Amino acid sequence: MERTDSGHAVGSVAETAFDPFRYAHEHRSEVAWLSQNTNHLVPPEVVRPALIAAIRDRLYEGYPLGSGQIGLKELVLADLGLPAETPTIISAGATEALYMSLRALLHPGDVVLASDPSYLIIHKFIQLSGASTRDLDIYAPPYRLTADRLQEAVTPQTRMILLIDPLNPLGSGYSKEEVRAIAEVAHDHRLYLLHDVTYRDFAGHHTLAQGFYPDGTLTAWSVSKNCGLAGMRLGGMVGPGDLIKEALRYNTNDLGVNVLAQVAAAAGLSTKPRWFPAVLATTRANQERIRSLVTQLPEVVLPVFPSQANMFVIDVAATGVTPVALQRELLLHYGVFVRAGNYLSPMHGGRFIRVSFSNPPSDIDRFLEAFPVALETLRKEARGAPSSLPTPAGRT
Numbered sequence: 001m002e003r004t005d006s007g008h009a010v011g012s013v014a015e016t017a018f019d020p021f022r023y024a025h026e027h028r029s030e031v032a033w034l035s036q037n038t039n040h041l042v043p044p045e046v047v048r049p050a051l052i053a054a055i056r057d058r059l060y061e062g063y064p065l066g067s068g069q070i071g072l073k074e075l076v077l078a079d080l081g082l083p084a085e086t087p088t089i090i091s092a093g094a095t096e097a098l099y100m101s102l103r104a105l106l107h108p109g110d111v112v113l114a115s116d117p118s119y120l121i122i123h124k125f126i127q128l129s130g131a132s133t134r135d136l137d138i139y140a141p142p143y144r145l146t147a148d149r150l151q152e153a154v155t156p157q158t159r160m161i162l163l164i165d166p167l168n169p170l171g172s173g174y175s176k177e178e179v180r181a182i183a184e185v186a187h188d189h190r191l192y193l194l195h196d197v198t199y200r201d202f203a204g205h206h207t208l209a210q211g212f213y214p215d216g217t218l219t220a221w222s223v224s225k226n227c228g229l230a231g232m233r234l235g236g237m238v239g240p241g242d243l244i245k246e247a248l249r250y251n252t253n254d255l256g257v258n259v260l261a262q263v264a265a266a267a268g269l270s271t272k273p274r275w276f277p278a279v280l281a282t283t284r285a286n287q288e289r290i291r292s293l294v295t296q297l298p299e300v301v302l303p304v305f306p307s308q309a310n311m312f313v314i315d316v317a318a319t320g321v322t323p324v325a326l327q328r329e330l331l332l333h334y335g336v337f338v339r340a341g342n343y344l345s346p347m348h349g350g351r352f353i354r355v356s357f358s359n360p361p362s363d364i365d366r367f368l369e370a371f372p373v374a375l376e377t378l379r380k381e382a383r384g385a386p387s388s389l390p391t392p393a394g395r396t
Ligand SMILES: Cc1ncc(COP(=O)(O)O)c(C=O)c1O
Pocket: 005, 036, 037, 092, 093, 094, 095, 096, 119, 164, 168, 196, 198, 221, 222, 223, 224, 230, 233, 234, 235, 236
């Protein structure tokens, strides 16, 4: 069965025997969760007191303000460095606002310029509008979209550019000049520019495209990764008033987004400058530790380093080991959950796994111990020879 990034079944293909998401959730407390770019480094004190107070005050008994709890929009906009009056949707994760916006703005026959690899859930929403994506192959240097390639790919059917920056799954980031040049392509051809900035806090530097093309840019934001609140489901979309109004036509959440999620988001955003630097430092140190191991292994390649996000991909194509087998081996025998590339790249998904690293260093220790042994075991199995490495504890 094909599954989305969240583990939802999306196909009607016969169920396969092993469901990694079900297995990982069943063994939640034992699993090092390196598979969904979630952030496990935010100190619990950041949101816990606010949530306890909200529960004590039984905020959950009433509906929240439909447009977002008082003060939340202002915090979101201040965090993005945008004026307080900028139109904003607050939704159940960026996911919901992405769906609303794409359904509202795209029509059958429209084409969206996007990439492969990419965060394919957005592509799915594009297709639900009757539109399609033209996925530019970026699995080669510089591992990101360029204004020149986008310019060449524009046709009369092109309606939008999807710019995920930093990019899930590769971790590629865009310089200010690159963002400006891409915004100019969108502007010159009167295209919408959808700028997904979910991972922006992990980048060394980040520029919003909105500043270069204010009347055509939609900015998807999220507190799932920066504030470590993926389970709360809160994010949204910022953009010009007419586009936000259009998107809101598809809002099914008229009664507002989960009030506890809003409380947690406000607590996270209002304190982020105090604790995010430590999250970032650990994320970067983890990334460096993984790099130093992986680059020593024969036939293993790290296409993008340093990642500007909290994940990157590890290419194992030359080893002969399939990413799906590696994902399964790491999860079943070592409790380390990574993501096989086929969820992120129709063209190259058979080459890589994606690993995220906003995790306690102990999770990274487990990955570093498991990865070479799991890879070697599978490599030997693929060649029909027994592994020369000792059988690790836990592998039967
Ligand atoms: C690029 C990108 N956009 C959006 C999302 C979803 O964000 P949210 O959790 O706010 O729905 C993800 C989740 O992984 C993502 O990678």
